[in-house]
Amino acid sequence: MSRVFHLDPPGRARRAEPAERVAEAPTAEKAGIVAGYLAPHPPHLIYADNPPQNEPRSTGGWDLLRWAYQEVRRRVRALAPDVLLVHAPHWITMVGHHVNCVPNPKGVSVEPIFPHLFRYHYDFRTDVALAEELVARCEANGLVSRGMREPGVRVDYATIGALHMVNPAWDIPVVSISANNNPYFYADAELDEMEVLGRATREAIERTGRRAVLLASNTLSHLHFDREAELPEDMSAERPFNNDQYRADMKLLDIVRNQPTSALRTAIPEHIAATEAETKSGSLNWLLASMDWPATSGEVLGYGTIIGTGNAVIEWRPGRG
Numbered sequence: 001m002s003r004v005f006h007l008d009p010p011g012r013a014r015r016a017e018p019a020e021r022v023a024e025a026p027t028a029e030k031a032g033i034v035a036g037y038l039a040p041h042p043p044h045l046i047y048a049d050n051p052p053q054n055e056p057r058s059t060g061g062w063d064l065l066r067w068a069y070q071e072v073r074r075r076v077r078a079l080a081p082d083v084l085l086v087h088a089p090h091w092i093t094m095v096g097h098h099v100n101c102v103p104n105p106k107g108v109s110v111e112p113i114f115p116h117l118f119r120y121h122y123d124f125r126t127d128v129a130l131a132e133e134l135v136a137r138c139e140a141n142g143l144v145s146r147g148m149r150e151p152g153v154r155v156d157y158a159t160i161g162a163l164h165m166v167n168p169a170w171d172i173p174v175v176s177i178s179a180n181n182n183p184y185f186y187a188d189a190e191l192d193e194m195e196v197l198g199r200a201t202r203e204a205i206e207r208t209g210r211r212a213v214l215l216a217s218n219t220l221s222h223l224h225f226d227r228e229a230e231l232p233e234d235m236s237a238e239r240p241f242n243n244d245q246y247r248a249d250m251k252l253l254d255i256v257r258n259q260p261t262s263a264l265r266t267a268i269p270e271h272i273a274a275t276e277a278e279t280k281s282g283s284l285n286w287l288l289a290s291m292d293w294p295a296t297s298g299e300v301l302g303y304g305t306i307i308g309t310g311n312a313v314i315e316w317r318p319g320r321g
């Protein structure tokens, strides 16, 4: 059948034997980090999505960001990863980097400021072998770290939010990593440590032979309104908190789109200083460090504000210029 669609080039009449074809398997099947996404988690996106796992109901809203996530879902499905690794700013651990090693986290995640929008029933699988290997690689690289093995600990909404938006079917195993800082108190003091956490992550993925997709669960500019519209999804009330915040986000995204990731080493801290960006929790630096700061630009799949904060959905693919 394939002869109909694929002609052998002149002088190469011999057809590959099956074993040779396996050896030439597409590179997309190789292990390693196959993609990384900036995957913001505001509860409004899940609320607007109306999944059966979330108790509140909405009439929609924030559609452009949700369309961006629909594209991420399509791409992740095509990549067929073994595991999703997520670093999230609202699982705060003041001592050390923690990795969720519970085989089957199950419970209800509630957003404490917006409980009327986000009460999400989760039930997912952890890639325990990779999670335990990550703890070991953190220790081998000199990081204070711990495996979290208490099944009753509630999973934070930033972890659940990013994972739901990327894979609402929850049919891909997960490794969830804490933020070893407090983004509400510190600025960018912990970003350097993300270099080490990233190296440990890359080593753990390589040692376990996984095909991995990484998710950095961060909003960009983070100043927001403190009054909600009567209908939370009233899009006539949605706009940037102020023009300075918007311009700072656009400056960062221009660098993301047009320069290799190395340019973000200085651009991210500058953006944090200008906008209180949630990236100060380290998730984005962890993602880029895990990918060893690839010499490629990112693809901005969508941008939109949520209660005034700036949110971008971005893909980085190693090896793409």
Ligand SMILES: [Fe+2]
Binding pocket: 041, 042, 089, 090, 158, 219, 278
């Ligand atoms: Fe957040």
